[in-house]
Amino acid sequence: MIKIYAPASIGNVGVGFDILGAAIKPINGSLLGDCITIKLSENFQLVNKGTFSHQLPINHEQNIVWKCWYKFCKLIKKNIPVSIILEKNLPIGSGLGSSACSVVSTLVAINEIFNNPLNSKELLLLMGEVEGEISGSIHYDNVAPSYLGGLQLIIDDSKIISQTIPNFKNWFWIVAWPGVKLSTAEARKILPKKYTKDICITNSRYLASFIHASYTQQSHLAARCMKESIAEPYRSKLLPKFTENKQNIQKLGAISCGISGSGPTIFAVAENIKIAKKISEWLTKNYLQNKTGFVHICYIDIKGARKIG
Incomplete structure (x- = not known):
């Protein structure tokens, strides 16, 4: 069994529309983001928990977690069933990268339990693809910082998607x-x-x-x-x-x-x-x-x- 946490993020960071994103953590140590607990199973199973789980669709196939699993299996050309618990700690439509948190935590967890068939770039590309289906266009300013941490500059080059840039530790x-x-x-x-x-x-x-x-x-x-x-x-x-x-x-x-x-x-x-x-x-x-x-x-x-x- 594996448990993965993905932090909330500030997209755009004001000046960088679709180009900058910053992962954030509360100074009191609480988890501001989503958690995925995963294990191998005989059939796909999904349980929604957490403060904002009531905002999620009842139909599993409409849930972003199922979409992540489906696309991952399609990409690696293997259908490996898993049991997943999603702890939804961020509200949907909040502007804090709620969907990105679910996408990132789910895909990192699935990749981990499948023995890491995808490298970090392949994983980030898949994160952007899934996120893009929700928002209407592919952009990495939430998934990149939630996955990689720090303040991310989205380059979106064929070889380099994102780069970490320095942040101000006193902010x-x-x-x-x-x-x-x-x-x-x-x-x-x-x-x-x-x-x-x-x-x-x-x-x-x-x-x-x-x-x-x-x-x-x-x-x-x-x-x-x-x-x-x-x-x-x-x-x-x-x-x-x-x-x-x-x-x-x-x-x-x-x-x-x-x-x-x-x-x-x-x-x-x-x-x-x-x-x-x-x-x-x-x-x-x-x-x-x-x-x-x-x-x-x-x-x-x-x-x-x-x-x-």
Whole structure:
């Protein structure tokens, strides 16, 4: 029996639409992500557990875990039945890479129990394929950090899919999910099909500057460059009082604030724990819409998917 954990992630990281992604872990040591427990079996079996298991389809063949198993078996040309327990600890449609967590943990677990027939690149390609069927297009900014850990730059080259870039160890990442769902596919539909040359140049400048600042460890330059002109101006309309909330968070001392993935989760960055706690408390009081919502103060999770238990 094998148990695999895959962490939540912040897609886009503000400035890098579909190009940057960061795996995160709460500073209190709790697991913010999905777990898969797997063993060989006579027939395929799937049990859903966890806080958000009620959001999953009843029909196993509509479950992303079954799709991962089916595609994996098809790829290696062997039908090997397994028994799987999915602990669904992330809400669907949260903007924290919920589907990516399930995909990554499942495929890592299946590959492990099948004696690793796929290498890491083949596994990541399969993760992107399965994730793409859910969101409508293949993108790696959630699956890559959840699988590999750290802050990932998605290169999507024929030989190199993703590369780890340096992060800032003194940064605290505060994530707040308000307790409501937002469809990734719907959040992508709201975006324009074309952008002006000025917007493209500006976004490229900020992204390049952020990457440069990350490698040269210029924390304040990196924070100033986390400005987003591709998705945030449009998706912010789908989030409750986003502009007002962003301004209040920045007044509390956040050096950056943005939408995590497609939303409705938002993230903020602080350089010390005192400010991080103030932001966390403010978001808990002002951004959460029901009792299922949550706020976590996090570090970057450099380990990615891993065995636990």
